[in-house]
Amino acid sequence: MRLFSASFAHESSSFSPIPTNLENFRIAMLHRPSRGEIVPPRFKSIECGITAKAIERGHDVVESIGAVATPSGPMVRADYESVRDEILFDLRNAMPVDAVALFLHGAQLAQGYDDCEGDLLAAIRQIVGPDIPVGVEFDLHGNVTPAMLQAATVLLACKEYPHTDFPERAVQLLDILEAAVAGRARPVCASQSVPVMGIYHTTRQPLRGLVDRISEMERQPNVLGISIAHGFPWADTPCMGATVIVVTNEDEALAEKLAAQIAAEFYAMREEIAVPLTTIDAALDQYGAGANGLTIIADTADNAGGGAASDSTFFLHELSRRKLENVALGMLWDPVAVSFAFAAGVGATLPLRIGGKTGIQSGDPFDTEATVTALNPKLRQMAFGHMQTLGKAAAVRTACGIDIVLAAEREQTHSPECFTDMGIDLGAKRLVVVKSAQHFHARFSPIASRIIYAVAPGATSIDFSTFVYERLKRPIWPLDTLPPFTPKPIVWRA
Amino acid sequence: MKFFCASLSHETSKFSPIPTSLDNFREEGLYLPFSGEGTGHRQAIEASFNLAKGVRKRGHEAVVGPVAFAQPGRPVDRATYDAIKNDILRSLQCAMPVDGVLMFLHGAQVAEGVDDCEGDIVAAVRALTGPGVPIGVASDLHGNFTPAMLRNADLVMPCLEYPHTDFDSRAEKLIDLIIRYARREIRPAFAHQRVPMLGTYYTTASPMREFVDWAKSFEDQDGILSVGVTHGFAWSDIEACGASVMVYTDDDEALAARTAAQIAERYFHMRQEIRGPHVSVDEAVSQALAHDGRPVIIADITDNPGGGAAGDSTFLLRALIEVNASDVLVGMLWDPAAAELACRAGVGARLALRLGGKAGPASGTPLDINVTVLACRDDVKQMAQGSLAPLGRAALVQAGGIGIVLNSIRQQVFDPACFEAFGACPRTARIVVVKSQQHFYETFHPFASKIIYASPPGAVNMDYRSVGLRNVPRPMFPIDLPPFSAFGRTWSI
Numbered sequence: 001m002r003l004f005s006a007s008f009a010h011e012s013s014s015f016s017p018i019p020t021n022l023e024n025f026r027i028a029m030l031h032r033p034s035r036g037e038i039v040p041p042r043f044k045s046i047e048c049g050i051t052a053k054a055i056e057r058g059h060d061v062v063e064s065i066g067a068v069a070t071p072s073g074p075m076v077r078a079d080y081e082s083v084r085d086e087i088l089f090d091l092r093n094a095m096p097v098d099a100v101a102l103f104l105h106g107a108q109l110a111q112g113y114d115d116c117e118g119d120l121l122a123a124i125r126q127i128v129g130p131d132i133p134v135g136v137e138f139d140l141h142g143n144v145t146p147a148m149l150q151a152a153t154v155l156l157a158c159k160e161y162p163h164t165d166f167p168e169r170a171v172q173l174l175d176i177l178e179a180a181v182a183g184r185a186r187p188v189c190a191s192q193s194v195p196v197m198g199i200y201h202t203t204r205q206p207l208r209g210l211v212d213r214i215s216e217m218e219r220q221p222n223v224l225g226i227s228i229a230h231g232f233p234w235a236d237t238p239c240m241g242a243t244v245i246v247v248t249n250e251d252e253a254l255a256e257k258l259a260a261q262i263a264a265e266f267y268a269m270r271e272e273i274a275v276p277l278t279t280i281d282a283a284l285d286q287y288g289a290g291a292n293g294l295t296i297i298a299d300t301a302d303n304a305g306g307g308a309a310s311d312s313t314f315f316l317h318e319l320s321r322r323k324l325e326n327v328a329l330g331m332l333w334d335p336v337a338v339s340f341a342f343a344a345g346v347g348a349t350l351p352l353r354i355g356g357k358t359g360i361q362s363g364d365p366f367d368t369e370a371t372v373t374a375l376n377p378k379l380r381q382m383a384f385g386h387m388q389t390l391g392k393a394a395a396v397r398t399a400c401g402i403d404i405v406l407a408a409e410r411e412q413t414h415s416p417e418c419f420t421d422m423g424i425d426l427g428a429k430r431l432v433v434v435k436s437a438q439h440f441h442a443r444f445s446p447i448a449s450r451i452i453y454a455v456a457p458g459a460t461s462i463d464f465s466t467f468v469y470e471r472l473k474r475p476i477w478p479l480d481t482l483p484p485f486t487p488k489p490i491v492w493r494a
Numbered sequence: 495m496k497f498f499c500a501s502l503s504h505e506t507s508k509f510s511p512i513p514t515s516l517d518n519f520r521e522e523g524l525y526l527p528f529s530g531e532g533t534g535h536r537q538a539i540e541a542s543f544n545l546a547k548g549v550r551k552r553g554h555e556a557v558v559g560p561v562a563f564a565q566p567g568r569p570v571d572r573a574t575y576d577a578i579k580n581d582i583l584r585s586l587q588c589a590m591p592v593d594g595v596l597m598f599l600h601g602a603q604v605a606e607g608v609d610d611c612e613g614d615i616v617a618a619v620r621a622l623t624g625p626g627v628p629i630g631v632a633s634d635l636h637g638n639f640t641p642a643m644l645r646n647a648d649l650v651m652p653c654l655e656y657p658h659t660d661f662d663s664r665a666e667k668l669i670d671l672i673i674r675y676a677r678r679e680i681r682p683a684f685a686h687q688r689v690p691m692l693g694t695y696y697t698t699a700s701p702m703r704e705f706v707d708w709a710k711s712f713e714d715q716d717g718i719l720s721v722g723v724t725h726g727f728a729w730s731d732i733e734a735c736g737a738s739v740m741v742y743t744d745d746d747e748a749l750a751a752r753t754a755a756q757i758a759e760r761y762f763h764m765r766q767e768i769r770g771p772h773v774s775v776d777e778a779v780s781q782a783l784a785h786d787g788r789p790v791i792i793a794d795i796t797d798n799p800g801g802g803a804a805g806d807s808t809f810l811l812r813a814l815i816e817v818n819a820s821d822v823l824v825g826m827l828w829d830p831a832a833a834e835l836a837c838r839a840g841v842g843a844r845l846a847l848r849l850g851g852k853a854g855p856a857s858g859t860p861l862d863i864n865v866t867v868l869a870c871r872d873d874v875k876q877m878a879q880g881s882l883a884p885l886g887r888a889a890l891v892q893a894g895g896i897g898i899v900l901n902s903i904r905q906q907v908f909d910p911a912c913f914e915a916f917g918a919c920p921r922t923a924r925i926v927v928v929k930s931q932q933h934f935y936e937t938f939h940p941f942a943s944k945i946i947y948a949s950p951p952g953a954v955n956m957d958y959r960s961v962g963l964r965n966v967p968r969p970m971f972p973i974d975l976p977p978f979s980a981f982g983r984t985w986s987i
Contacts, residue, residue: 019843353857358831
């Protein structure tokens with residue numbers, strides 16, 4: 001089949017201090033084959049799944065833009081429109097096509113656009129007409145909108161948080177598109193929105209069990225794909241919230257039934273699966289009272305992967321105040337401190353002001369006499385199953401003995417290489433504070449004897465009462481008291 | 495005749511938050527011909543190097559060795575210093591035999607483990623050339639001049655003006671004298687008189703102005719080749735720190751010694767008067783607001799990148815916001831992160847920015863403020879002592895009645911273009927705060943209604959008692975009350 005593919009993914013936070021234009025994509029990944037513009041594909045792995053698989057299976061693939069950026073604020077309007085219009089331009093040139101496959105985030109905002117994915121998909125549908133299957137792989141932190149459901153044939157979110165299953169979802173989506181093009185399947189969707197906002201780890205029960213059960217359900221006859229989109233709580237939009245999507249082969253009743261059942265289950269477990277609000281003090285007290293081995297504390301509120309600056313110092317100040325030993329912290333985004341460390345060289349001791357550079361959510365800068373212990377011109381880490389190349393990084397030891405990894409590029413901490421490739425022996429550490437909400441889990445859990453999720457102040461705090469929401473649809477749990485939840489799925493047929 | 499020309503300039507402050515490595519030199523266009531660094535820009539570098547230009551203008555051959563400049567900062571990383579020094583020596587070796595050596599060396603450079611870089615370099619150059627080959631060194635008046643440098647060079651010619659508007663004319667004079675010495679038409683003799691005082695003396699204000707004119711007039715006397723009046727650079731914190739007078743004569747040591755002593759005594763006598771009218775932040779702001787006429791220029795002297803400060807302190811900015819001042823411009827705040835965020839948001843965007851306070855404690859507390867982005871540019875350059883210096887990614891943002899220029903390549907303000915290129919109007923603003931101690935003066939004073947030198951807390955701390963100086967010789971004015979002869983009488987070779 002002739003398949004048109006494109007990726008345009010950005011998780012946009014209404015509360016991020018980091019503005020977003022095309023430059024943010026250029027740093028991370030902006031692949032424009034039609035212009036011959038290919039830039040370091042830091043995120044190549046997640047977006048290229050469908051394209052690579054389709055090429056491998058011998059399809060005629062027309063590849064348009066691949067654009068992914070680290071989460072940050074809503075994109076500058078003109079830049080959003082230019083990328084969107086380039087995709088549409090490429091699609092018009094590629095017509096006729098048999099199918100369209102897209103990797104989108106699901107929680108993308110631009111200035112003047114509450115629902116970028118809905119906007120893009122509607123325009124694509126207009127070009128390809130009503131009969132061509134349009135499949136979308138997206139992030140479970142997407143906020144699913146009616147515009148998306150109306151325009152797409154199939155919406156398929158990853159199931160896992162950490163998102164370890166993008167490659168499987170890509171294959172699954174391609175299978176569905178192949179079946180649809182061959183006339184072997186007529187996908188029909190049922191969706192059920194769930195009025196909750198939160199961050200839910202699929203690594204813990206009872207959500208683990210629910211995810212396993214929906215994977216089981218996908219093996220039933222005529223079930224093509226089941227997604228639980230958790231929603232992205234820092235997008236202040238009317239469609240923010242969780243959504244269950246069930247795609248079946250022409251079986252509306254089955255899709256509706258499963259969507260209602262899963263949504264009810266998910267809603268019922270909301271209290272249990274939400275991440276508890278553990279303060280810095282409580283997290284460090286838990287650590288202090290704890291067992292042997294390595295404790296990982298996730299600084300979830302300063303997660304670059306959710307739009308935070310990743311340069312906050314709340315933990316650092318408290319670690320220093322408590323004079324804790326055998327502690328490492330990273331990665332802290334601080335290009336200025338990195339440049340000072342590079343200029344000073346390995347072994348140098350210098351006065352260094354660390355962090356606290358982006359805004360109020362970054363806390364007060366941390367001043368110390370730091371010793372530079374390692375420099376790396378190109379730090380790499382494992383992220384989403386692939387090696388991700390970051391920029392310059394420096395490891396410094398503070399006067400109070402805390403090892404800190406400073407990074408010149410803003411990216412969440414996915415894997416222990418962020419420390420070990422900077423000469424920090426995690427075997428000799430008792431506590432590592434990582435700037436990440438959950439993606440660290442995939443690679444750190446094998447070496448951790450305990451993981452504590454902490455909630456400091458920050459742009460990705462799960463204490464939602466600290467943000468001023470203006471456009472969010474109320475009532476929503478946990479901010480409001482809700483009437484009983486009765487699922488009434490909506491059926492969508494392209 | 496053939497002359498070897500090279501330049502190495504770094505004003506080193508041991509109290510700066512900014513470490514200095516090869517990248518800091520690279521940022522300013524490093525040229526190391528022996529190791530091949532920057533040779534793509536050879537023509538441009540040779541064309542803008544005053545010593546080489548002057549030699550060629552006179553019909554002689556100039557072989558250009560390293561040209562290396564970095565913004566003032568902490569002591570130079572040892573490997574970097576060794577690499578540049580080595581390139582000077584290797585380039586010279588390749589050029590030999592030469593009829594003379596002409597170098598620009600700052601005078602206040604310190605590297606890790608080398609307190610006197612200029613003395614170290616001149617001694618090594620002398621060891622290569624042997625005696626009899628003329629060595630002339632042009633320098634900055636903010637140098638600390640050591641016996642190693644003065645003994646090994648035949649002529650040391652610091653600029654006389656602050657702002658340093660006379661680098662080119664002093665270079666011309668140095669070239670003429672070195673050529674005459676190479677022809678053996680003269681034989682330089684010299685005397686050096688240390689003056690036990692430290693300060694930043696503006697030659698634009700009385701009585702320093704009259705004093706410099708008077709000192710320079712000795713150069714018209716028979717037998718006197720040149721006069722140098724140096725101010726010293728306290729923050730290098732080396733044993734040779736301090737002001738001095740150096741006089742070169744044609745083979746007349748006694749005349750040199752007499753003249754140096756005479757000039758030095760008058761210099762020392764003025765020490766209290768020329769200390770500079772430095773006022774506190776509050777005083778600067780209230781004086782500026784009370785002044786009828788515009789613009790008032792406030793020089794933020796302690797946060798001068800040209801003295802090793804970061805250029806991102808927030809003391810004056812915060813004070814102006816607190817009194818709700820309007821029609822104010824502040825620049826340039828070195829804040830690559832904030833400049834980047836403003837440019838990403840784009841012209842017209844409103845966003846919350848954390849401004850300044852990023853390099854260290856001397857930068858003060860960062861300022862959290864809502865701004866509107868008025869302009870973003872990557873291509874702005876300012877005229878800085880004869881060459882065009884790029885500002886890096888830069889933005890003009892507005893917070894209330896205050897326009898703030900944010901830039902990415904750290905440097906002081908030399909030129910109103912730092913504001914005008916972004917559409918701001920320093921000539922008609924009520925108050926303009928410049929991150930510069932004195933070099934702004936040349937281009938700003940023609941339109942300034944009043945100039946205030948403000949001394950907030952900062953890396954170029956003017957209160958020498960609280961700097962933490964360890965090696966500056968004592969007694970030293972204004973820390974102590976030394977006699978004129980504290981460091982002995984004049985000396986010569």
